[in-house]
Amino acid sequence: MDHFEYRNGELYAEDVSLRLIADEVGSPVYVYSTATLERHYQAFANGVSGLDPLVCFAVKANSNIAVIKTLARLGAGADVVSVGELKRAMAAGVPASKIIYSGVGKSEVDLRAALNAGVHQINAESEAELELLSKVAVDLGETAQVAIRINPNVDAKTHEKITTGKSENKFGVDIALARDVYGRVAKLPGLRVAGVALHIGSQLTDLKPYREAYAKAAEFVELLRSDGHNITQLDLGGGLGITYDAEIAPSPAEYGKMVKEIVGHLGCNVSFEPGRLIAGNAGVLITQVIFIKEGINRKFCIIDAAMNDLIRPTLYNAYHDIVPVVEAPTGAEQLTMDIVGPICESGDYLAKGRKMAALSNGDLLAVRTAGAYAAVMASVYNSRPLVPEVLVHGDTYSVIRRRWTVEDMIALETFPEWQS
Ligand SMILES: *Cc1c(COP(=O)(O)O)cnc(C)c1O
Numbered sequence: 001m002d003h004f005e006y007r008n009g010e011l012y013a014e015d016v017s018l019r020l021i022a023d024e025v026g027s028p029v030y031v032y033s034t035a036t037l038e039r040h041y042q043a044f045a046n047g048v049s050g051l052d053p054l055v056c057f058a059v060k061a062n063s064n065i066a067v068i069k070t071l072a073r074l075g076a077g078a079d080v081v082s083v084g085e086l087k088r089a090m091a092a093g094v095p096a097s098k099i100i101y102s103g104v105g106k107s108e109v110d111l112r113a114a115l116n117a118g119v120h121q122i123n124a125e126s127e128a129e130l131e132l133l134s135k136v137a138v139d140l141g142e143t144a145q146v147a148i149r150i151n152p153n154v155d156a157k158t159h160e161k162i163t164t165g166k167s168e169n170k171f172g173v174d175i176a177l178a179r180d181v182y183g184r185v186a187k188l189p190g191l192r193v194a195g196v197a198l199h200i201g202s203q204l205t206d207l208k209p210y211r212e213a214y215a216k217a218a219e220f221v222e223l224l225r226s227d228g229h230n231i232t233q234l235d236l237g238g239g240l241g242i243t244y245d246a247e248i249a250p251s252p253a254e255y256g257k258m259v260k261e262i263v264g265h266l267g268c269n270v271s272f273e274p275g276r277l278i279a280g281n282a283g284v285l286i287t288q289v290i291f292i293k294e295g296i297n298r299k300f301c302i303i304d305a306a307m308n309d310l311i312r313p314t315l316y317n318a319y320h321d322i323v324p325v326v327e328a329p330t331g332a333e334q335l336t337m338d339i340v341g342p343i344c345e346s347g348d349y350l351a352k353g354r355k356m357a358a359l360s361n362g363d364l365l366a367v368r369t370a371g372a373y374a375a376v377m378a379s380v381y382n383s384r385p386l387v388p389e390v391l392v393h394g395d396t397y398s399v400i401r402r403r404w405t406v407e408d409m410i411a412l413e414t415f416p417e418w419q420s
Contacts, residue, residue: 199237283371306341
């Protein structure tokens with residue numbers, strides 16, 4: 001459920017007309033709904049509440065500080081994967097005691113920043129990282145609470161670029177090797193190796209791979225305990241899928257029930273790292289039709305948003321529902337068209353072979369499910385400035401990132417001395 005709906009034939013975010021936002025802020029523009037973010041966070045938190053968990057929003061899904069703050073005010077922690085995300089989470093008011101620092105390749109600088117900030121936990125992904133972390137912790141006179149991310153070798157049955165829990169993926173320590181790694185790193189100074197973490201992929205629409213992976217993790221926790229490790233932390237990652245098209249995703253309540261069944265008996269402090277589930281359907285990308293072009297056997301709708309603004313269709317063949325901001329008359333003929341951006345790449349499209357009522361120059365479209373892995377993945381390819389982000393709250397809205405200008409971009413560049 002989200003808070004984007006038609007009122008008198010016009011699409012609204014909560015009580016604000018998207019046409020009004022496009023008029024005042026310009027197009028393209030990302031628009032997020034506070035009520036939807038809150039609703040999704042609460043639904044997840046309620047679903048897993050029986051486990052008294054720490055719910056850390058995966059900041060990489062949407063890292064705008066106002067979005068993070070919306071969730072932090074409800075008690076959310078943050079899962080961060082870079083110093084940039086760490087700084088954003090802290091700027092948004094997430095206490096360090098609720099921050100988990102993840103990531104497959106943390107440098108010494110990253111580890112120092114995490115320890116200096118006093119994060120709750122560092123999820124390590126290799127023995128080499130743990131050795132480095134030990135050195136840094138000793139140097140700073142700190143003890144780092146660590147969970148080791150295990151790779152359970154489970155097929156999450158999702159898109160190949162967002163599956164992370166198979167042994168051929170770069171993530172985590174292979175479960176077959178992990179017992180020995182715990183044995184060795186437990187002796188390193190400056191570490192409290194207290195946990196097991198896993199995250200098997202994103203956009204999972206089936207509980208089965210979760211069940212399989214969590215059962216392996218639970219068994220592994222018991223094995224570690226029998227080896228004498230004091231395992232108190234269990235981080236179950238994120239990954240719950242959402243509806244872009246017609247997918248039927250498990251509810252947070254079903255997910256929570258399954259988790260409780262499988263890991264409840266361990267008595268661990270459980271944490272979760274949902275990203276997409278919370279932010280995905282809380283955002284839309286508003287874009288305007290520039291031209292309609294008739295090809296020989298194709299109709300192209302050329303819009304002012306492009307792959308640099310929303311790369312998911314190009315990168316993952318992702319489907320995004322695209323709807324007109326002003327509703328088409330009922331019974332309007334459905335035409336088949338490609339909805340494409342202005343960038344000089346054949347891969348620059350947001351939809352192919354899409355059925356829509358006829359469109360004309362200047363019409364506004366809303367690209368749905370654009371709250372996660374959307375604005376955060378934007379680039380300035382073709383010197384297209386980053387588009388603004390707007391947060392709606394009831395009947396008001398605020399620009400939470402202004403539109404870049406070409407001057408902003410050029411200001412970062414300099415001529416070398418020999419060109420003067
Ligand atoms: C990406 C990621 C998440 C969030 O995944 P979602 O599918 O957005 O819920 C959580 N944990 C880790 C380690 C990740 O890499």
